[in-house]
Amino acid sequence: MPKADKKCILKEEQTSIDEQTTDWASIYVASVLSFVGSAQFSIYFSSLWPYLQILDSSANETFFGYIIAIYSLGQIFSSPxxxxxxxxxxxxxLPLFSGLALMFIGNALYIVLELVTFPRKYLMLVCRCITGMGSGNVSLLRTYASTASTDKDRPKAIAYVTCGQALGTTAGPALQLLFTPLSYPGFQIFDMLTINMYTAPAYLACSMNFLGALALYFLFKENYAGIVDEEDNEQQPENKKSMPVRIPPYDVIAVLVCYATRFTQMFINTNLETIGSPFAMMMFAWTETKAVTFTAAAQGAVGVFTFLTYLMYILLKMDKYLNCRVSCMISLAALILFHLVTYSWPFIPGNVVLHKNTEIYNFTEQHVGCNMDKFSWCESLRPVNVYVYYVAYIVVIGLAFPTLNITLTTLFSKILGPRRQGTQQGVLQMSGSVARMVGPILISILYSAYGPRMAWHMEIIIISITLLLWCFFYGRMVPLRSVLQLDTIRVENGKAEGGIISVKSNGRIHPSGDEDKPTTTTSTTVTA
Structure with missing residues (x-):
């Protein structure tokens, strides 16, 4: 091939890369759909248990635990x-449409729970399983944000989608509060269905799924700025087939470290939510009402910090000042610090408030503190300062968790490289779902048998192991070296005749493997 033709091919390839831009309109739609999918889980938090008791009084706490766990089990199967x-x-x-359809079906079955004659608790179990399977499409939205954005836009795009997910989780319980005035049994429509404080969330969820499907059909476009398709070369004109695109394999070890990190993140998050109120009642000698109130207030404050963190990445582009690897490690270290600060150290003066079931008390008061008849570890437990605990919880969890959401997902997508990432992103979502399913079981067993100290030990060990993995494999937690291999290319300056051409464009491809300094200019480098 003449030199001029080969130079022309290089220019055309370089121009095609330069022209790729992030489709922000579709990113915004993906963020809304992420909100819709996440709200399906949290919108039933406060109403699920009392509604189950109304539908089937034979359902106990163990069966309720199955209902909560089966949502995550559905995600475990559907995400990958x-x-x-x-x-x-x-x-x-098409998979997104399928996920919305499954969530719609699951919520519609929830609406008709009162109409069935067989044991309703089993239908509720099926409802939550189907809804959980549908919500597995959230991983596809992160996949799209990762592959539809250029390298320099990726942290911002992922921040939008993960922010939608976080807002959905946070807004779910608040949406439930809007329906409390409907009370129970509410009112009937069509002489069959009822709208009350328990079924109204399902109607809202069905509406959100339907509107999400409309937005997906009319507003969403699949434009990928972060994918290099190796098969596209076969469809190119003959004069371009001498320039095939080769994407190297991704680093499996780095991917596994990301899976472990997502597991750890969701394991800690779910465990803290699970024992939040019981821990407060025992440690601070609060009544159930006071514990629920302060825990809810703390969750709200965490939501504010979470939202501010996402804004910093969206508006201030924090990734420019602190790279993804360092951010992930700082977040993990902060989680260890939280557990150390809130640990019931033996040298702390005093003791938690103690009580026994056999004590006589009037019906206007409640037993508060640690139940010595129920727990053998009460007498040795030292009281954690309430202000230290909640300040550490709000600040650390409110900053570390959203930072991990953004930076881990961003780095994970770069480690995989400019290829389709659906399966890998699904497994990443699955690792978090596994943590959400097994976490409450393990923490409840340890907490009941050995107290909060042993629960804290387990979490510190898991976070420390994950952080050590990052330290050991730090040099491998970098973006994939994407290369374009050109066959029989003669460069005019005579430096190489055939070899590997690495094209850097808009920070999208980093031949050096260094994610700390994204490239903003376009250049062509020849490796002989």
């Missing part, structure tokens, strides 16, 4: 399945 399906058909639209 949706991802693999997306990779096979090279689109996210």
């Amino acid at each position: 399945t949706f991802g693999y399906w997306s990779n096979r058909i090279k689109q996210v639209r």
